[in-house]
Amino acid sequence: MAIPDPIVEGLASGWHHIDGSHLDAPTTLEADVVIVGSGAGGGVAAEILTQAGLSVIIIEAGPLKSSESFNMEERRAYPNLYQQAASMKTKDKAIGIFQGRAVGGSTTINWTTSIRTPDEALRFWGAEKSVSGLTSDILAPWFERMERRLNITEWSIEPNNNNLALKRGCEALGWQHTVIKRNVAGCWNTGYCGMGCPVNAKQSMLVTTIPAALSQGATLVSRVKVTKIEHHKQQVFALKAQVLNDSLMPTGVEVLFKAKHYILSAGAIHTPTLMLRSKLPDPYQLIGKRTFLHPTLLSGAVFNDAINGHSGAPQSIYSDQFVWPNGASGELGYKLEVPPIHPVLIASKTLGYGQSHAQLMAQFNQLQVTIALVRDGYHNDSQGGQVQLTDNGFNLDYPLNDVFWGAARRAFASMAELQFAAGAKQVLPMSEGVGPLSSWAEAKQAIAEMTLAPLKTIVASAHVMGGCPMGEDPAMAMVNSQGQSHYFDNLSVMDGSIFPTSLGANPQLSIYAITAKNATALAQRLTSAQ
Amino acid sequence: MKRRTFLATALVGTGALALGVTLYRPPYVRVNKALDRHHRLLFSLLLPVVLDGALPQTESLRIAAQNRTLDAISDTMVLLPLDAQAELEQLLNLLESRLGMLLLTGSMTPLLLRSPAQLIAMLENWRNSYLDMMVIAYQGLRELIMASYYACPEHWPRLHYQKPALFG
Numbered sequence: 001m002a003i004p005d006p007i008v009e010g011l012a013s014g015w016h017h018i019d020g021s022h023l024d025a026p027t028t029l030e031a032d033v034v035i036v037g038s039g040a041g042g043g044v045a046a047e048i049l050t051q052a053g054l055s056v057i058i059i060e061a062g063p064l065k066s067s068e069s070f071n072m073e074e075r076r077a078y079p080n081l082y083q084q085a086a087s088m089k090t091k092d093k094a095i096g097i098f099q100g101r102a103v104g105g106s107t108t109i110n111w112t113t114s115i116r117t118p119d120e121a122l123r124f125w126g127a128e129k130s131v132s133g134l135t136s137d138i139l140a141p142w143f144e145r146m147e148r149r150l151n152i153t154e155w156s157i158e159p160n161n162n163n164l165a166l167k168r169g170c171e172a173l174g175w176q177h178t179v180i181k182r183n184v185a186g187c188w189n190t191g192y193c194g195m196g197c198p199v200n201a202k203q204s205m206l207v208t209t210i211p212a213a214l215s216q217g218a219t220l221v222s223r224v225k226v227t228k229i230e231h232h233k234q235q236v237f238a239l240k241a242q243v244l245n246d247s248l249m250p251t252g253v254e255v256l257f258k259a260k261h262y263i264l265s266a267g268a269i270h271t272p273t274l275m276l277r278s279k280l281p282d283p284y285q286l287i288g289k290r291t292f293l294h295p296t297l298l299s300g301a302v303f304n305d306a307i308n309g310h311s312g313a314p315q316s317i318y319s320d321q322f323v324w325p326n327g328a329s330g331e332l333g334y335k336l337e338v339p340p341i342h343p344v345l346i347a348s349k350t351l352g353y354g355q356s357h358a359q360l361m362a363q364f365n366q367l368q369v370t371i372a373l374v375r376d377g378y379h380n381d382s383q384g385g386q387v388q389l390t391d392n393g394f395n396l397d398y399p400l401n402d403v404f405w406g407a408a409r410r411a412f413a414s415m416a417e418l419q420f421a422a423g424a425k426q427v428l429p430m431s432e433g434v435g436p437l438s439s440w441a442e443a444k445q446a447i448a449e450m451t452l453a454p455l456k457t458i459v460a461s462a463h464v465m466g467g468c469p470m471g472e473d474p475a476m477a478m479v480n481s482q483g484q485s486h487y488f489d490n491l492s493v494m495d496g497s498i499f500p501t502s503l504g505a506n507p508q509l510s511i512y513a514i515t516a517k518n519a520t521a522l523a524q525r526l527t528s529a530q
Numbered sequence: 531m532k533r534r535t536f537l538a539t540a541l542v543g544t545g546a547l548a549l550g551v552t553l554y555r556p557p558y559v560r561v562n563k564a565l566d567r568h569h570r571l572l573f574s575l576l577l578p579v580v581l582d583g584a585l586p587q588t589e590s591l592r593i594a595a596q597n598r599t600l601d602a603i604s605d606t607m608v609l610l611p612l613d614a615q616a617e618l619e620q621l622l623n624l625l626e627s628r629l630g631m632l633l634l635t636g637s638m639t640p641l642l643l644r645s646p647a648q649l650i651a652m653l654e655n656w657r658n659s660y661l662d663m664m665v666i667a668y669q670g671l672r673e674l675i676m677a678s679y680y681a682c683p684e685h686w687p688r689l690h691y692q693k694p695a696l697f698g
Contacts (some may be wrong), residue, residue: 062538073693075602087610343680354579355582359583393613
C-alpha cells in the first residue's frame, strides 16, 4: 500500500512552487510578506499571514523533499535534509551540530519532542533580558493553539526500551521524569523521525502549515538562498538571493524579492549570518553573539536484554531532575533524554576504531544511550558561541569552558548512575580515556577523575538558539519582544535566534507559540494598514 | 599555531606522491581515474585498520565491502561544504606527500609500506596528540570512514539491524 504524499498531491493540485534549480534567468518576485526560511518559525508565520489575506512568499535554501523520498536511510536523509550533510561543527570542531536544511527546516527531521517554554526561562528573560509580555500565562493560549494545530499530545504508547531505561532509572532513584508530548497524528511508532517521517504522521511544518499556506495561495521557493538584505534608513527594500543547483551550489542566477514586510526565519545560525553579511546596523555588536546550543554529552550503556533503540518513538521520556539545580543563573543544569540509535549516528558519535569499535557495534541492539543537554546562557560564565563570517560561509566559535565542563562531569555521573540503576551491565561515557565501567561505584570514581576537554569529549547539539536576541532594551536586543526589528520598520525575526538564552527544553514548541503570537500581531498590523 | 597556517606551510615545496604507489599497489583497489581525485588509494590503506573487526572475514566479501565504502567516501566528500572540503583535501594531500608524512607521522615511510601495527601507532599518535590539528585529522578521517561504512545497508547484518519494511 503506497502512503499518500500530501506534497505530491498538493503540487498536482496547482500549488505555487518554484524550484530554484530550474531557474536560468534573473527573476524578481513580489508579495506582501517575504519569509526567509520554512522551519518552525517560517512555517507558522506563513500560515497565519496567509490566513489573514496577505500574499506570502516562503524562501527555502534547501530542497523540497517529501515522504515519497524518505526511505529511512541515513545516507539519503543526511545529505538531503541536514545542514552540511549532518557534518556541521563548531569552529574548533569540538561540537557537532544537527540542523535541518529542507522545506520544513529542522521540523522535518526532529524527534517530535514538544515542550512548553520553561517558566524559569521566561522569568529570567523578563528579569534580566528586558523581554516584556512573555509569561507562562500570556503564552498559554498560544501554546494551546499550536498544540491543537499540530496534534501535540502525550505519547500514550509504551516507551521503547531506550526510553524505558531512562524511566526505570528515574523510578529506581526517585528522580523526576515526564512522558513527552509529541506532534504526531497516526504515528506508526517506527523510530525514523530523524530521517523525515515516511508516513507523514509527524506534524512537521512540511505537512501542516506550509501546505495550508500553499493551498491558500502562498508561493514556496526552494533551493534559493537569500544572501543579502538591501536596506536604506529604516526600511528594507529587497532581498537578494542566489539560485542553487541540485547539489545546492550557486548557479550564478540571481533572484530579487520585494515585499512590504520581511521576516527572517532562517534559524539561529543563518539569520544572524544573513544579518552580518548584510551589514545591518548593530551599534551594540549583538548579532551572532550569545548563540546557544544545549551542548550535549552522551553516555552509552550495554544491557543484557535487547534495547533496539532504532525502533519506536525516539523520545518519549525526559527527566528534569537536574535542569534548574540552583535557580536559573546558578551552576549549569542539564536535561536527561535519549536519542534514537541508528548505524551512522552511533558509529560516528562513539569512540575509537578497529576491534574495540567493532565489538561495540556488534552490540548495537543491546546499546542504550542517554544524553544530557546542558542549559547554556544563564550563568555569567556561559555566554554561548559567536557566529562569524568566512569567505565561503560562516563559523560558529563556541568555546567550551570550565563552567560547562563542571556540568559535563556532573552529567556523566548522573547518566551512569541512572543507567546502572536501570540495569546496565556496562556504562561508557563518551569521552576519550575512559574504558567500559562495570558498576556505579567504579563509574563514580572514574568520572570524578576523567579528563574532559574539547576534541576528547564527544559534544553534540541539535538545538541552535540565540544570536539575534529579543527584548525592549536595544543595548541587549536586536528585536523587540514581538520580534520586530529595533532598526527597521518592515523587518521581523521569527525563529529560535530571538531567544536571549537557551531554553532548558527542546525548542520547537517555544518557536511555534511565540511565532504564532508575533505573526498574529503582525498580520493585524499589516491588514489594518491596507 | 593555526591549523590552516600549519598545513599551508607544510605543503610548500612538496609535491612528490609519497604513498609508494610505484612500489606497491594492492591488486584489489580500483584506482582507474587518472588523478585519484578522492584519494581512493590512501583510504584503501586506512580502511582495514579503522574497520578491523567490522569488515567481513571472507576475502571476496571484504573486498566488496571495502570498495563499497570507498565509493561511499567519495560520495560523502563532495557533499561537504567548501570550507570542510578544502580542509580535508589539505590533510589528504599532506598524507600523500613525503614531507607531509614526516610532519604528521615523524617518518617518511610511505603508508603503503607500513604494517597494520605501524598504521595503528600512527592513528594513536594523532588521537592522543597534544596538537589539536592532529586530533582533528584523526577524528575527521575516522568519522568519514565510519559514516561511509555504516551508511551501507549491506554492512548492517553484523549489527543485526535492518530498516523496517513499511510498505511490504
